[in-house]
């Protein structure tokens with residue numbers, strides 16, 4: 001799949017979010033999308049998923065079965081979890097993700113109404129519907145946020161399985177969990193472009209650094225460090 005010279009802005013007169021941005025994704029690849037806050041990561045993911053159309057440029061060879069999980073699951077819908085998953089599977093013409101709900105530890109949620117779910121549980125519903133049907137393209141916006149440790153570990157395994165089957169996985173991931181998946185390529189969205197980021201050396205042991213700085217500069221430094229792939233809490 002290929003995005004070539006893609007430019008996008010939400011409205012005429014708005015600043016361009018992406019400008020002549022290109023990205024090549026081979027079958028079986030896992031791409032982590034990084035970048036400072038508000039730089040266009042979610043926009044890029046929606047463009048790749050086909051939910052937004054480039055204003056200029058083109059996206060080609062997109063796999064037929066696409067799974068997309070947004071950063072925030074829209075839980076204000078009058079369905080139970082089971083009914084929602086059945087409905088989405090029918091709309092997408094894929095199988096109901098029964099095995100996946102067990103793997104994500106959400107079988108006990110199936111009878112609950114979507115608006116009654118906690119944020120983490122609602123997030124799992126979004127993931128389960130995206131993972132249904134063995135997607136050839138899996139787009140995940142901050143998939144690990146709000147998940148319990150067991151579900152986080154299982155999701156990494158599922159992502160690796162999708163890639164091993166030849167699927168393309170593209171995800172933003174502030175938490176850094178995706179890096180446990182072998183062969184992840186990191187890309188940074190910055191100034192409207194997409195560039196391959198410096199690879200993280202997984203074997204390099206992590207250390208914790210305490211930094212004291214003026215409060216007013218903390219957010220900007222945290223964003224910069226996250227964009228470089230560091231864990232910041």
Ligand SMILES: Nc1ncnc2c1ncn2[C@@H]1O[C@H](COP(=O)(O)OP(=O)(O)OP(=O)(O)O)[C@@H](O)[C@H]1O
Nearest residue numbers: 010011017035036037038039040041042043044071
């Ligand atoms: N629906 C929308 N309408 C208009 N502008 C939007 C819309 N969604 C996002 N934007 C703008 O597009 C730019 C990129 O936003 P986007 O959400 O893609 O960034 P992001 O890198 O995912 O941010 P974050 O790290 O905070 O999640 C921002 O300036 C944002 O305000």
